[in-house]
Amino acid sequence: MKEPLRGQIGRGLTLLGGLVLLFTLGAILETKSFQERLNRRLETFKTSRDSPLMSRADATRREASASGLIGRIDIERLGVSVLVVEGTNSKALRRGVGHVEGTAYPGERGNVGLAGHRDSYFRPLRKIESGDKIRLQTPDGRFVYEVDSTLIVSPHRGDLLESDNDARLTLVTCYPFYYIGPAPRRFVVLAHEVDRDRKVTEKLTKRRPYVASMLP
Numbered sequence: 001m002k003e004p005l006r007g008q009i010g011r012g013l014t015l016l017g018g019l020v021l022l023f024t025l026g027a028i029l030e031t032k033s034f035q036e037r038l039n040r041r042l043e044t045f046k047t048s049r050d051s052p053l054m055s056r057a058d059a060t061r062r063e064a065s066a067s068g069l070i071g072r073i074d075i076e077r078l079g080v081s082v083l084v085v086e087g088t089n090s091k092a093l094r095r096g097v098g099h100v101e102g103t104a105y106p107g108e109r110g111n112v113g114l115a116g117h118r119d120s121y122f123r124p125l126r127k128i129e130s131g132d133k134i135r136l137q138t139p140d141g142r143f144v145y146e147v148d149s150t151l152i153v154s155p156h157r158g159d160l161l162e163s164d165n166d167a168r169l170t171l172v173t174c175y176p177f178y179y180i181g182p183a184p185r186r187f188v189v190l191a192h193e194v195d196r197d198r199k200v201t202e203k204l205t206k207r208r209p210y211v212a213s214m215l216p
């Protein structure tokens with residue numbers, strides 16, 4: 001006897017659920033493997049306070065081109081410790097926090113732009129406060145930033161990622177944090193550099209990255 005339609009639909013949904021679960025588990029394992037591999041690469045770089053001045057974050061730029069690795073971001077009070085990778089496409093943001101192309105690299109003069117998903121790596125940002133320290137470990141050294149303020153803005157505020165002659169850091173994620181579907185706003189963290197292991201200087205180059213394209 002032919003199986004009732006309700007039974008066919010039930011079996012189809014069960015099969016679909018299993019496939020989604022397998023895909024999700026595969027993505028999680030791939031991300032874990034990727035992060036472990038890049039963490040090992042990051043640990044191979046040795047830096048010193050006595051290193052000579054550089055005009056650009058050369059080691060970080062080379063590594064970003066070779067493997068996609070920028071470094072690791074740590075916000076100790078919030079329990080954040082995650083790899084930073086080059087780019088802000090869906091694959092990059094699944095694997096870690098993304099460095100916004102066209103913004104400065106950690107250590108350079110200018111504005112370092114980093115983006116992350118609100119439902120994963122950057123969810124703890126909802127509790128960030130002025131004065132919190134943000135540490136970036138890269139192939140060129142360790143750079144420490146202090147949070148100045150947070151903003152909730154339109155996704156089109158590309159001006160917040162433009163550079164001036166100061167060493168700054170801007171973190172961006174979608175907002176509200178628990179919104180279902182594509183979020184209508186952006187949560188932005190503004191910080192300035194307060195310490196570094198290596199002095200990296202760069203003549204300012206104007207950049208105009210576009211915030212709306214950073215996150216899905």
